[in-house]
Amino acid sequence: MHQIEPKYLFTIGAKPQQQRQPSSEPGLFNRPYGLSSNRYGHIFVADCSNNRIEIFDERGRFLRLFGRGQPQAGNGDDQFQYPYDVSVDNHHHTQLLFVADTYNNRVSVWSADGSQHITNVRLPSRCRGVCVDPIDCKIIASLGSWHEEKNHMVQVHDMRMLGSPSSPSSTSSCERPAHYCKHLEILIKKVHNQVDLIIQ
Numbered sequence: 497m498h499q500i501e502p503k504y505l506f507t508i509g510a511k512p513q514q515q516r517q518p519s520s521e522p523g524l525f526n527r528p529y530g531l532s533s534n535r536y537g538h539i540f541v542a543d544c545s546n547n548r549i550e551i552f553d554e555r556g557r558f559l560r561l562f563g564r565g566q567p568q569a570g571n572g573d574d575q576f577q578y579p580y581d582v583s584v585d586n587h588h589h590t591q592l593l594f595v596a597d598t599y600n601n602r603v604s605v606w607s608a609d610g611s612q613h614i615t616n617v618r619l620p621s622r623c624r625g626v627c628v629d630p631i632d633c634k635i636i637a638s639l640g641s642w643h644e645e646k647n648h649m650v651q652v653h654d655m656r657m658l659g660s661p662s663s664p665s666s667t668s669s670c671e672r673p674a675h676y677c678k679h680l681e682i683l684i685k686k687v688h689n690q691v692d693l694i695i696q
Contacts, residue, residue, distance in 0.1 A: 530596065540582045
């Protein structure tokens, strides 16, 4: 089998010549978990123990973050309690952002740039992962954890009922093809609180 050696691009969440410790400073992480990217190349990171989502541009430069009250956890509509995953819908006109708000037992739905909370999809258990079906407009969420004796399952929800923000906004005026990040592989190093980006 032919193997391709990946090319290292850059690291997000680590200052040069500094020990990589957990941090609540914008642009740094405390246990980064899931991540996603949009059609503009922006990178979304679920900064789990900081109870927030951080957004970076295609070169790894910090743009913004959202999650009211962070780094403290909360159960308000625009708050998170240890979010494990984030997924961007790059396939439909709504351009929504979905967060696996794990310890609040829900999927939190936001506008594409994270500036507006849209709604929550309630779940019977902790949501560990979330993704979007590009064809049938469905939210797919994985439920359960190692210490639970039930709810080891995956649920599928119709997201067409969610609608779209009243004033959809774009995160960039720079148009890029939807497959811009198709060949990017993003590696999360939880121990070192950093995200490495390589290209294959």
